[in-house]
Amino acid sequence: MASHRPVTLRKEPSQRRSKDLVDIIVKATTRVLLKEGYEGCTTNRVAEVAGVSIGSVYQYFPNKESLVVRVMERHQEKLFAAMSEHLATLQDATLEQAAKTLVRAMLDAHRVEPRLHRVLREQVPRIGALKALHERYSAYEPMVTAWLETHRDQLGPSEPGVATWVLIAAVDGVLGRVLVDRPGWLEQEQLAQELERLIVAYLRGARA
């Protein structure tokens, strides 16, 4: 969804050996984040887990934050890939289909690497370079708003912009809680149905 410009790197690895090294370091960072959380994700520990020298880490990564940025970028690329497939079919969908599509998209995104997703969203602080990354999580919002705008006639009283926002925040909130409290539900069909009903009901609108 965005081109690969690794502003995170201090120096571009040119030889094969060093490209592998960078990859190993990023994967080690992921593993440490998973096992020790963000607090326990220290640069020395990452080097240790990666089986490389701390000096090698700083050869390519300017600071600790850039390690996590890299992990988030990679994860988000996978998320967007998983979601794009679904969302491509959104525009011509009926309300029921659209709800189904959106739910499948968001569910699939949360299924890519649930535990990593949880750590990244829960623990990684929204400061500095990481803040912008966090905001990119809902980069697909405009696609939903676009759909709502072209199907305005079928909808209740909410404005498309607000409705998109509420909808995504609600579904995302549920999925976030599922990730934390009921990880098993991610694979349950019932959850998907419940969310679809939530969306359809809300969008069709009800007097309140």
Added chain:
Amino acid sequence: MASHRPVTLRKEPSQRRSKDLVDIIVKATTRVLLKEGYEGCTTNRVAEVAGVSIGSVYQYFPNKESLVVRVMERHQEKLFAAMSEHLATLQDATLEQAAKTLVRAMLDAHRVEPRLHRVLREQVPRIGALKALHERYSAYEPMVTAWLETHRDQLGPSEPGVATWVLIAAVDGVLGRVLVDRPGWLEQEQLAQELERLIVAYLRGARA
């Protein structure tokens, strides 16, 4: 909602002077959390902001975690107080009234100290003694489930247990995002209405 048994304290302050001291320290912790976030909330900094010696902090608090526990306990007491007023009237309510009540309750809770609420929920790690505190945030769930169970006939196909869970997670998710991205909306009537519609529509049920 729970009695005051300060297991967090290393020693109970008996004189007036020391009771005040403990209070000053807790308030300073709150201020530091607000201004510097959880990462910046160091024990030395708390002591400095409180205008007391670091030794005095450790006279009563066994460790850093216990400081934050105290802040969370105090905040949650305020939350529960704010919510209880509303939720007391829940049992005999109609669907529309119940939705309104629930939304008002959760909105009021988020309005108590929005910035602190955000820091506590976003940044405070769910580990050790803090984990249990995090889980207490939705201690009011059973009241909602109870209402759903006695009004089952008016509801759609969802089971009360699941519906409660989805509902609260959804509303809470929206409010969480509001806190982060649109803090101004907390005071907007439109947000409340949107949430009420979300609840009513979902509970009444829709074919999907």
Added chain:
DNA sequence: GCCCGACGCGAGTATTTGCTCACGTTCTTC
């Protein structure tokens, strides 16, 4: 095969952290 830049190393540094402890001050009790 030789050379020079790219690569990889890890002991070491400066800083920060949570926390202790020996000592001085204030309160309470009789």
Added chain:
DNA sequence: GAAGAACGTGAGCAAATACTCGCGTCGGGC
């Protein structure tokens, strides 16, 4: 008003942290 308990202090410690730098190794172009 004396004595002992409760209180308050802050220099300083051990451990951890992010990060550097000088030095040895590799690898590809000539």
